[in-house]
Amino acid sequence: MKLDKLFQSLLLTGTVVLCISTPSKGEEVREDVQGKSFTQVIGKSTSPQTAPGKASKNILQLSEIKLPATSAQMLVQTPTPTNPPNLEQRSGDRVVPIIGVKANPTDKGVELILETTRGEELQVKNLSTGNNFIADIPGAQLRLASGEAFIFRSEKPLAEITEITVTNVDANTVRLTVVGEKSLPTVELFDDNTGLVFGINSAAIATSPPQQPQTPQDQQKPASETPQQEPTAQQDEPIELLVTGEQDTYNASETSTATKTDTPLRDIPQSIQVVPRQVLEDRKVRSLKEAVETVSGVVDAGSNFGAPSGGRIIRGFVQLGNFRNGYRDTGYNNDSFSLTGIGTIEQVEVLKGPASVLFGAVEPGGIVNVTTKQPLSEPYYSLGFEAGNFGYYQPSIDFSGPLNADKTVLYRFIANYQNSEGFQDSVNTNITTIAPSISLKLGDRTDLNLYYEYTNYNGYPNQSGSWFFSDGSFLPRNLFLGYPDLTFIDAKTQKFGYILNQKLSNNWQIRNNFSVATTRTRDAFAGGLDIVDDSSLVGINAERRGYSIDNYFGQIDLLGKFKTGSISHQLLVGFDFNRNVQTFEALISDSPLPNLDIFNPDYNISNPTYIPNYSFDSSTQSYGAYLQDQVSILDNLKLLIGGRLDWVSQNQTNSGIDSPEQNDSAFSPRVGLVYQPSKSVSLYTSYSQSFLPTSGFNPDNRAFKPTKGTQYEAGIKTDFLDGKLSTTLAVYQITKTNVTIPDQNNRDFQIQVGEQRSRGIELDVAGEILPGWKVIGSYAYTDAEVTEDIDISVGNKLLGVPENQASLWTTYEIQKGNLKGLGFGLGLFYVGERAALSDNSVELPNYLRTDAAIFYRRDRFNAAMNIRNLFDTDYFSSTYGYTLGLERGAPFTIIGSIRWEL
Known part of the structure; x- marks a missing residue:
């Protein structure tokens, strides 16, 4: 035969x-x-x-x-x-x-x-x-x-x-x-x-x-x-x-972020990049902002005193907070304080462009969604320890397995503690993460997952403020530009909830989840307003702040597959609810503190007297209904169409003065087409919109209009080497209207200026070139500028957005012989010039950072030595858009790690 x-x-x-x-x-x-x-x-x-x-x-x-x-x-x-x-x-x-x-x-x-x-x-x-x-x-x-x-x-x-x-x-x-x-x-x-x-x-x-x-x-x-x-x-x-089984790889084949269904990346008419766990492990990233450094068009937007939180600039627009397992994790765009522990993350997915059709109110540049580690059906025990310079050390455990003989009850317990003295003088911080979770199989068709995650960041952090001397050179990197005895942070985030899946048949299922994320933060700092004669920091005020954030999110949807004749459909219908409550209070010293001599700082001062400065509280409620259909017209021709209707109401009080209540609604569509001339090539085009109620405080107390974003995108996704290496090349244009920016006269307020536009080309590559040789890399050209404004010149570059950005991380592991399991890694990360201020009067210089690694993996034993910033490049990682509002990149950092898996 x-x-x-x-x-x-x-x-x-x-x-x-x-x-x-x-x-x-x-x-x-x-x-x-x-x-x-x-x-x-x-x-x-x-x-x-x-x-x-x-x-x-x-x-x-x-x-x-x-x-x-x-x-x-x-x-x-x-x-x-x-x-x-x-x-x-x-x-x-x-x-x-x-x-x-x-x-x-x-x-x-x-x-x-x-x-x-x-x-x-x-x-x-x-x-x-x-x-x-x-x-x-x-x-x-x-x-x-x-x-x-x-x-x-x-x-x-x-x-x-x-x-x-x-x-x-x-x-x-x-x-x-x-x-x-x-x-x-x-x-x-x-x-x-x-x-x-x-x-x-x-x-x-x-x-x-x-x-x-x-x-x-x-x-x-x-x-x-x-x-x-x-x-x-x-x-x-x-x-x-x-x-x-699933092999550790740099090349993910499918994702659920873009469509909330398990869809091959080649079938999605939008650019989306996945950073698998193996990349996170090989690079030894210590925060979410480090995790996305290999993704095109994504740069750091700052953090709260180095805490594992903050935001990212995606395709020219700042997205604060992130999503977790496909649902809203930390509230709206002004929530940059909720913490995310890196040890609980399985992989990171970055969806480029407007995502309101499924996720509601977001910025038009894109979103970051983290997929967390889930309980396993077989016993798994991992013990790890890391140590490095600047007093860094981190023990960690990750245990998982069944709790009963028939494996209907599974558990996972993750815990780690991270301590670091930082690269500035008088700094010491620690991060504690504890994350238990349980999966219950309630029947042949019913699964329930319960989780809890606790993250605490506290200590005496790096001072974010930094600046140039008048000749463009940098201040000493180890200089604490302020008064360290008046600086501290204590932030706690707790997340808990459930995910329930009920299969109705082989083709239909109902999914329901509910989550709560609470953050409580106290912090203090003492920073100045200007540097005079390249020698003295002047206008120093001390502040103490306290704020709380409570975010409640619930969602239910119906997912099913059916056919109309020869055409296949995958239908998603859903509804979600989100309530976000924030309170904020700030105290300020009743008089300026003594000027600080940069070259001979004297940090011994008496504690100041604090008086109330400003406060606010806000509550935001949103409801959203969405519909999506993934249509396979032919085997090689696929249509994605969807829409969402949002209703959002906001109430704010600023220093005892009530702002007008805002009630907004918006319809956000998305339509995309994928044509696959061969099994290894996908051509796509798409149109999508976003919607975001604007938060913050207007100096004249008027309510802000919501922002809207519109994107046109086209691209090609190609597989090489029998699918082991994948590339995505995308071109796009995003227009955002009703934009707010920080008020240059008062950084505690914003003003609404008009319209901004971002155009760009992005290339992402991930996979295995030869056995043992893996690579993940990217390049982005981003032309992001002001197109309409009342105070800023049209044509000004958007804050903190580099025109050129590129990254490359590659590893090679010896496959045979006595040295089998020995490997090497090399990383190159380039960020071009960026506007440091909104008026473009100051520009941050470009930089190229080099990372390296050597590792050994054999059976269940792993050991590695990772170096970040191999050549000790001095650079700024982000800007807040005002004087002395820059974050400095860390100098040469080395981390040794060892892990046993049992």
Whole structure:
């Protein structure tokens, strides 16, 4: 029989092998896979196999086969191959008996063998869903020698595979299930030196007469006594299927952020970049702002005294706060204080452009969504420790696994403590993160996840203020520009909630989540207004502030798949609610503090007397209803269309004076088209809008109008090297109206100025170039400027936005020999000139920072040495848009780390 109709597969590495073959005479199944137990049955047969190392003449070599699309999601049922002459068709009431199952460890993974008593054609139907690779084999049945059914199970055969099962679905169907620990397992063709080929839709064939049905008496006999027909010809070689779990990679294939559905990146008509956990681990990032440094068009927008919070400039526009697992985590755009612990993050996803259609009120540049680590079904224990210069050290633990025997209750517990003295004098801060979570399987169709996360940042932080001397040179980097005894921070964020998924059928499900995020912060600082004669900081005032943020978010949606004729739909209908409450109070010293000599600072001063300065409280409530349809018009032509209607109300009080209540509503559409001329190329175009109620305080106490953003985008997404390397090239234009900026006369207020526009080109690359050589990199050209304004000149560049930005992080790990597991990393991060003030009177210089790493990974042991800013480049990482409002980049930093996984 020629294997000219093979089902589709995904080409990757590492492996579980499925071999459909006829066992050797008297062969006995007795295995234990990597110390894990499994259920099995012993079967014997007198049917001989083809001689080892000799391929059957009826089997095509891989070089002769035109491979189809390489996607496990696209694995489909193939037509029953035509039988060769002189072979009977299988009748509907007869099945191929599979009398034994073997699992053998090999250097390629785990070899799974189904043993048959006679040759017959087998076809496969793919039913894969979620983390489960499922293949049904019609016309077959698992049997003991006595004819009884059984189940084969192998638990944890690979680190990335939770379980393999082979069982009977009904009287004439066998089901193979491979459960991935984190994602859908993948498939690979395997062609070894014996010339074996892939073809699960065809079993081994013998030219023997059909086997007669067994009688009840026959079923009571051992296999060796059951009459067997001797074949008249040799069988074909075993057929091998390679299945792997999720491999640590730099190239993500799908995301849920852009559509709130698990959608391949190539099917999304919008630019979205994913930073996987492996990149975060390899770079040893310590905050979310460091995590997105490899993404094009994203730069730092500052933080609150170095806390793990703050914002990012995306495509020219500042987005404060972020999203968590696809829902609003920290309130609206003025929330830059809620903390996010890096140790709980599995991966980071950055959606470029307006995202209001699914996420409500956001800036038009894009959003950052973090995907958190979830409980695992197999025991997992990780112990880690990091240490470095500037007094840095961080112990951490990450434990997970089942809490009961049937694995319906899973847990995860993450905790770490980070201490650092910082690079400025008189600095010491620490971060504590504690994050337990539980997953409950309440039934075959119901899953509930509960989580809690506590993050505390406190101590005596770096002073954000910095500036140039008159000749453009920088102030000393270790200089604390203020009075350290009057500076401190204590911020606590607690997050808790649940996610409930209820499957209604194989195609429809209801999802519901509710979350609460609370932040309580006290901080103080003493900073000046200007530097006189390049020697003295003058106009120094001391402030003490206290603020609280409570954010409540709830969402429910319906997700389903259906067809209208030949057109496939994936429909999403949802509703969400968000309430955000903030209070803020500031005290200020009753008189200016003594001037500070920059070259000979005297920090010994008496504590000042504080008086009330200003305060505000605000409450914002929003309701949103959204509809989205992902339409597959053809296999290579896909339409994404959606819209959202928002209703938002705001109440604010500024220093006891009530601002006018704002009630806003907006409709935010999105439409996009994807055309795929080949399996490796996607061409897309899209149109989208955003909506954001404007918050802050107007000096004349008038309510601000909401801002609106409109984007046009087109691009191409391409896969290279059999899908191991992916690129996205995008061009866009965003126009934002009703813009507010900081008031240059009073930084505690804002003014609404008009219109801003951002145009750009972005390139992102991620994946594996050669075995062991991984890369993630980007380039962005951003032309962001003022197009209408009342105080600022038209054509001025937007604050803190570089025209050119590029990044490259690459690692190479030795794959063989005594040095296997040893690897090296190199990072280059370039940020061009940026406007330091809104009027463009001062420009921050460009910089190129170099990072490096050396690491060793073997089995479950990991050790690394990471260097950030290898050549000790002095640079500014962000600007707040006013004098002495710059954040300094850290100097040469080295971190050693070690981790055991059990």
